[in-house]
Amino acid sequence: MFLFKNAWISITRNKGRNILIGAIILVIACACTVTLAINNTASDLINSYSNSYEKELTLTFNRKEMMGNFDIRGEEGREQAKERFENIASYTIDDVKSFADSKHIESYYTYSISLNGNSIEKAEIEVETPPGGFGGGRGGKGQMQNNSMDFSLTGYSSIESMSEFITGTYTMNEITEDAWDKAFNGNYVFINQELADYNKLKLNDIIKLEDTNENTYEFEIIGIFEDNAESENQMMSMFSNSANTIITNADAVVTIDTENENITGSVNPTFIIDDYKNTETIQEEFYKKGLDETYMVETNQEIAEAAVSSIKNIKSFAKTFLVITLLIGGVVLFILNMINIRERKYEIGVFRTIGISKLKLTIQFVSELLLVALFALVIGAGIGAAISKPVSNSLLESEIENSTNSQQEMENNFGRPNEMQGNKGNIPNFNKMQGKPTVQAYDSINAVVDMTVILELLVIGLSLVIVSSLASMISIQRFSPLTILKERS
Amino acid sequence: MKKEKRNEENILLSIKNASYRYSDAEKDEYALKDINYDFEAGKIYAIRGRSGSGKTTLLSLISGLERCTEGSVIFDGKDLKNINLDTYRNSQIGIVFQSYNLLPYMTASENIILSMDASGKKIKNKKQKALELMESVGLKENYANRKVLRLSGGEQQRIAIARSLSYNPKMIIADEPTGNLDKQTESEILDIFKRLAHEEGKCVIIVTHSQNVCDAVDEIYDLKKVK
Numbered sequence: 001m002f003l004f005k006n007a008w009i010s011i012t013r014n015k016g017r018n019i020l021i022g023a024i025i026l027v028i029a030c031a032c033t034v035t036l037a038i039n040n041t042a043s044d045l046i047n048s049y050s051n052s053y054e055k056e057l058t059l060t061f062n063r064k065e066m067m068g069n070f071d072i073r074g075e076e077g078r079e080q081a082k083e084r085f086e087n088i089a090s091y092t093i094d095d096v097k098s099f100a101d102s103k104h105i106e107s108y109y110t111y112s113i114s115l116n117g118n119s120i121e122k123a124e125i126e127v128e129t130p131p132g133g134f135g136g137g138r139g140g141k142g143q144m145q146n147n148s149m150d151f152s153l154t155g156y157s158s159i160e161s162m163s164e165f166i167t168g169t170y171t172m173n174e175i176t177e178d179a180w181d182k183a184f185n186g187n188y189v190f191i192n193q194e195l196a197d198y199n200k201l202k203l204n205d206i207i208k209l210e211d212t213n214e215n216t217y218e219f220e221i222i223g224i225f226e227d228n229a230e231s232e233n234q235m236m237s238m239f240s241n242s243a244n245t246i247i248t249n250a251d252a253v254v255t256i257d258t259e260n261e262n263i264t265g266s267v268n269p270t271f272i273i274d275d276y277k278n279t280e281t282i283q284e285e286f287y288k289k290g291l292d293e294t295y296m297v298e299t300n301q302e303i304a305e306a307a308v309s310s311i312k313n314i315k316s317f318a319k320t321f322l323v324i325t326l327l328i329g330g331v332v333l334f335i336l337n338m339i340n341i342r343e344r345k346y347e348i349g350v351f352r353t354i355g356i357s358k359l360k361l362t363i364q365f366v367s368e369l370l371l372v373a374l375f376a377l378v379i380g381a382g383i384g385a386a387i388s389k390p391v392s393n394s395l396l397e398s399e400i401e402n403s404t405n406s407q408q409e410m411e412n413n414f415g416r417p418n419e420m421q422g423n424k425g426n427i428p429n430f431n432k433m434q435g436k437p438t439v440q441a442y443d444s445i446n447a448v449v450d451m452t453v454i455l456e457l458l459v460i461g462l463s464l465v466i467v468s469s470l471a472s473m474i475s476i477q478r479f480s481p482l483t484i485l486k487e488r489s
Numbered sequence: 490m491k492k493e494k495r496n497e498e499n500i501l502l503s504i505k506n507a508s509y510r511y512s513d514a515e516k517d518e519y520a521l522k523d524i525n526y527d528f529e530a531g532k533i534y535a536i537r538g539r540s541g542s543g544k545t546t547l548l549s550l551i552s553g554l555e556r557c558t559e560g561s562v563i564f565d566g567k568d569l570k571n572i573n574l575d576t577y578r579n580s581q582i583g584i585v586f587q588s589y590n591l592l593p594y595m596t597a598s599e600n601i602i603l604s605m606d607a608s609g610k611k612i613k614n615k616k617q618k619a620l621e622l623m624e625s626v627g628l629k630e631n632y633a634n635r636k637v638l639r640l641s642g643g644e645q646q647r648i649a650i651a652r653s654l655s656y657n658p659k660m661i662i663a664d665e666p667t668g669n670l671d672k673q674t675e676s677e678i679l680d681i682f683k684r685l686a687h688e689e690g691k692c693v694i695i696v697t698h699s700q701n702v703c704d705a706v707d708e709i710y711d712l713k714k715v716k
Binding site: 009014 | 578
């Protein structure tokens with residue numbers, strides 16, 4: 001106990017020395033608090049975004065890989081390429097189910113077929129027919145989607161695979177009470193609000209669709225959704241891309257497809273995976289299960305990460321700054337303590353002469369530093385807590401501004417006038433020029449000092465105290481009291 | 490040289506064939522060689538010798554600040570090699586230095602209480618005990634809360650003696666305790682040592698050059714430089 005009393009006396013009677021040490025620790029604590037708060041909050045935001053953003057894996061056709069094997073400049077090469085293309089083993093709904101049987105895959109596919117309206121009309125006031133059709137893989141029967149039909153009947157295998165609803169691209173406007181009980185069992189559908197308005201449809205109405213052979217299929221409307229995505233084809237259609245998409249469950253679609261030879265289904269396997277890290281493992285699994293090697297797996301990782309790139313940059317900056325602060329702070333404290341201990345050599349000699357053991361003396365000296373450090377850490381954490389929010393937001397604002405300026409500069413290089421916003425006329429979509437969106441998921445960090453930050457700060461503070469106490473610990477072990485006192489005499 | 494008949498039962502400390510060689514010294518270069526001294530309780534001793542004769546080295550062996558390289562130092566029947574020297578210094582002996590060796594940032598009473606704390610002995614009302622000790626070495630109560638650097642040399646030395654007595658040790662070892670003091674103060678300090686030895690039964694060993702000190706002690710050991 002007397003050691004702590006001595007430590008306290010030493011601190012209060014040697015104010016200059018301890019204020020200097022305290023000030024250095026305070027600056028370190030303040031910087032650490034801000035950087036830890038930024039780092040932790042940024043991690044939380046990234047994780048939160050990552051969790052809200054489904055980790056999707058899709059199968060894409062590796063055209064380059066396949067065509068690389070043929071010389072299409074000659075007739076022979078073209079024939080070989082054609083033959084190879086025709087013999088690609090396409091994947092079926094059963095293959096997809098087999099692929100999905102993996103511990104890394106949480107849910108899997110959508111299955112689409114095209115049907116014409118019987119009791120309803122396609123929502124369409126077209127100026128120009130939109131090009132292209134449904135994306136994704138090849139049809140279950142080895143043929144591409146027929147795009148001339150009115151509606152796309154899209155079946156989801158599970159609620160987890162309804163990524164548009166998870167990400168908020170689609171939101172439900174109206175829904176029957178038992179909709180989710182029925183959604184994956186039988187002929188129940190969700191339709192787009194625009195389609196409902198166009199055909200004056202409401203919940204529980206029965207709609208009829210038909211195939212090319214005029215076989216009709218009845219579905220009950222159990223929900224009406226809205227498409228919140230900004231259409232890339234606004235100039236060509238008054239309606240959203242999903243206006244004529246009717247959503248049901250995969251089993252309903254598969255049943256229709258299986259029973260009717262003349263219907264061409266398109267399986268669009270979108271696998272929801274547990275972690276992007278497992279992408280290669282999953283790809284290997286798929287190949288082992290029979291996926292043709294002209295297909296490859298792709299994830300939405302880049303898009304997901306791009307949306308938090310500014311926050312990641314701030315996080316990385318915070319980490320680097322933290323390491324530099326700790327290194328410099330640690331070295332400065334160590335040197336300062338070495339200088340102090342030279343001044344306190346005589347004191348060590350007196351303590352040792354009157355019989356205070358090396359261990360007790362070490363405890364006393366470390367306690368002194370610890371008390372000063374704790375005091376400085378508390379004040380530093382307080383100041384850090386007060387400034388971490390404005391500092392973090394200012395850093396992020398600056399980072400986003402830099403990113404925006406860089407984008408603006410690129411657009412200027414293409415001669416795009418500043419006042420033109422959006423993709424007007426024939427101006428290409430500059431936002432995708434770099435292959436990723438530039439819109440950031442967050443425009444503020446609001447770094448807060450919570451218990452985690454306090455605990456981390458405490459660990460850092462204790463580590464700094466131990467590192468900087470090494471000088472005194474070594475000196476106490478090394479100095480002979482007699483030599484010290486002789487030098488003094 | 491004063492030498493009286495030895496009372497074997499009264500011997501508190503014996504130095505037996507003690508030699509000391511510094512770790513960086515040559516093989517045959519000794520600071521002390523074959524020293525044999527006995528010190529009794531209730532007596533005051535002077536260790537005298539020229540510079541380089543090994544007086545301070547001998548003091549460091551007696552006070553447990555160093556261990557002899559050959560021979561032994563026996564205190565109260567126990568070889569210092571076999572006991573904890575920190576405990577020996579903080580409870581069995583008191584050391585007084587020429588340069589006082591007080592902690593400058595502490596007050597007079599705090600320096601005395603520090604030694605009581607270090608001894609680990611249960612001492613009631615340490616502050617009061619410190620005041621009594623100060624009074625016993627001729628310092629008034631109003632000195633208690635003064636920083637030691639504000640005291641004169643003689644006053645600091647009295648505080649150092651009070652500190653060495655604070656846990657009631659059996660032996661006081663003093664290294665040139667009057668070296669920095671005037672004759673009047675030297676005489677007063679010597680009176681304190683004599684009282685401690687003759688009235689309180691302590692063994693007092695003083696390393697000194699001073700003839701006045703030698704005149705005041707019961708026994709003198711002359712140290713010769715090792716050839």
